[in-house]
Amino acid sequence: MPFTFSHPAVILPLTRSRYLSATGLIAGSIIPDFEYFIRLESVSNHSHTIAGIFYFDLPLAVLVSLLFHVLVKKPLIDNLPYFFRVRFQGMRNFDFPSYLGRYWFNFIVAVLLGTASHILWDDLTHAHTVSVNNIDWLQQTLRFGEIDKPIYKYLLHGSTIAGLAVVLFYIALMRKEVIVIGRPSAAYWMIVTGISSAIFWLRVLEGYPARLQMYAVSNIMVTIVSAFLFGVLTTSTLYSIFKRPQET
Template identity: 40%
Template sequence: MPFTFSHPAIVLPLEEKWNKYFNFTALILGSMSPDFEYFIRFKAMATIGHGLIGFFLYNLPLCFILAYLFHRIIKKPLIAHGPKPIDSWYYNTALKPWRINSLAQVLVFSYSAIIGMITHVFWDSFTHKGGKFVILFEGLRKI
């Protein structure tokens, strides 16, 4: 995907139907995390973020850190200062505490983030010049 913030589109349906099996924050962050390397380096050069080793050594810890920062610092002001009526729709979400305080929750967060990362690489395989599906299907090379 040419735009990092379009990656969560593939994981959005999981929240509604299977939300007790996944951590939605982790799915969203995981789906964007392989590209975080670009923002940290200030250039579009991937060295680790899109590979399996990078999933565990780079992206997953970053997902934990960003999830914590989002829920502790960003979530309440973001919702409170959102346009009306969105601010009132999500008011209860802003007040809802977010914790990871058991091994089970750590595992759910971790596999949710990894699934998000896999979907990221899957989307990229359709849109990037060297992507597997771009190579397989000539029509994708012309877009």
């Protein structure tokens, strides 16, 4: 799969629209991969299907968006490296629950657009999809030195790198906030690292089903991202509950 956080590259231009929720677009563009992260293995039975967009992806996008804005956002932004911190500072106090209550329709449309972009991207870069099965040139192989792969594989890896570059470029262009409260906490990242490491090793030591052994690298990557996300969620929740913020 393309790296999950490359997917927003496709919908970033739409975040400038006042009729669409930027949170909804970004959440929708990454949410299909969250079935992998919940399972802690490279398996998706629901999130990458047309029906699953409505019964799995949409409800999960609402939940993830609320968790991010209510519990994760402030502690995470306050502890990001300077480059990211000054650029995300402007959204720190955004009242997303109130926005969602007033503009729920805009949010839903944005999630659906983001999710559709994710599934279409995957459809062009994965084996056994509708597009790859029906577009002959995607199945043709190209050889570069010792590497001999079908075109859709090159599209997979190339679009992943390009997408991540676009996302980072877009972040670099974001307006910087001059005022930043406090300093990043080493304790925050120590807790994240401890929780993430524990989850990662518990999952790896448990082992993966035999049917997934051919996806060993993918499983490890999914587990790393999953463990990190759970670590950030848990740590940020603890900070939100027990640590008084310097500014609300």
